Amino acid sequence: MPLVEDNQCDLVFYTNPWSRGQVVRWMLEETGVAYRQVVLNYGEQMKTPAYLAINPMGKVPTLVHEGKVVTECPAICAYLADTFPEAALAPPFYDRAAYYRWLFFAAGPLEAAIVNRLLKVEVNDEQQAMVGYGNYDKAVDVLAKVVSASSYLAGNRFSAADVYVGSHVIWGLQFNSLPKRPEFEDYAKRLMDRPAFIKAKAIDDALGDTIKAAAQD
Template sequence: MTTELTLYTNPMSRGRIARWMLEEVGVPYHTEILEYDGSMKAPAYLAINPLGKVPTVVHGDQVVTECAAICAYLAEAFPDAGLAPTAAERGAYYRWLFFTAGPLEAAVTDSKVLGIEVPTDKQRMVGYGSYQAVMEALAGALQANPYIAGDRFTAADVYVGAQVAWGLQFGSFESRPEFAAYAERVTQRPAFVRATQMDEG
């Protein structure tokens, strides 16, 4: 596929996840670096992403925001990279991709950034239940398999792996051996190393 591919990002943002995924896919892409409270909020960019946030990937006439969606989209758009799930992996792939984008990120943000702890009698009203519950759930998945959908690295591991690695780095994840081992596996990948060098260069 020769359709132009553009990444709108900032090196100090979740755009690092999208860049990592693009490096895993291995296709040419153009990068537009946007500034917070500047070009990120300019009318030209708001026409692409009304939230004025990054990352956004534009692939021909397709506009994709949200890192989990970007990872899933690129895996399907470029199947030769082998990062989309097989039929046997599909359930776990989507389960943990959306679990991490929804309940896990919300629990980490509420508990570790905003200092919100959900009372026990209110946990059934909250999508994630509790911070401890999401940590236990993800740890169980990573105890069962080396990668989030099974024995093979997929696009879901880009998103989940980034969350785990950053969570450990910044102390928003519990320090557990299964998290540490998983983060080490995924961040040793050449695409992760290349993407990190680009964003930190």
């Protein structure tokens, strides 16, 4: 629990253990609600007509809740926080400025800056006004400042914004797409100590091992 095999479960999570589905798995574990997983391999399984009818992009993660489809990690995180308010993963409506600000900063400028750097896309001085993030160093400095300003992004209380932004930081440190600055390392450690993160990672690690073993048979 909360991962279930009941085909009647009204919360269905399409994922792959080596995808951004790890972000959504963590968020699901934070909510504490029951969900059913459907694991799709990269390639043909994500491109079948049945799955493309759910997610035309042919990628994971995808969440289907009571027949409603939600895709894109930040949208799924925000949806789960709003749909299951008892988990207290979003601030009150009147106090969501920082919550929305940093959730969408990571989904927009930060991700663009990181991906362009990984792809070795060079943005010259004249182009910086067009790309939304200016340059990689500026985006990284903004991120470092916000994660060190308080315990969590929306003040002193953990929220869905920390799941999404924190995943960027954790992966960035792991894969060297972010510099190993003390601000990032402290924030990442705080998040990785959470029971829901530990449980979600264990589930995906075990699932990955199962897929590897099956491929070797």
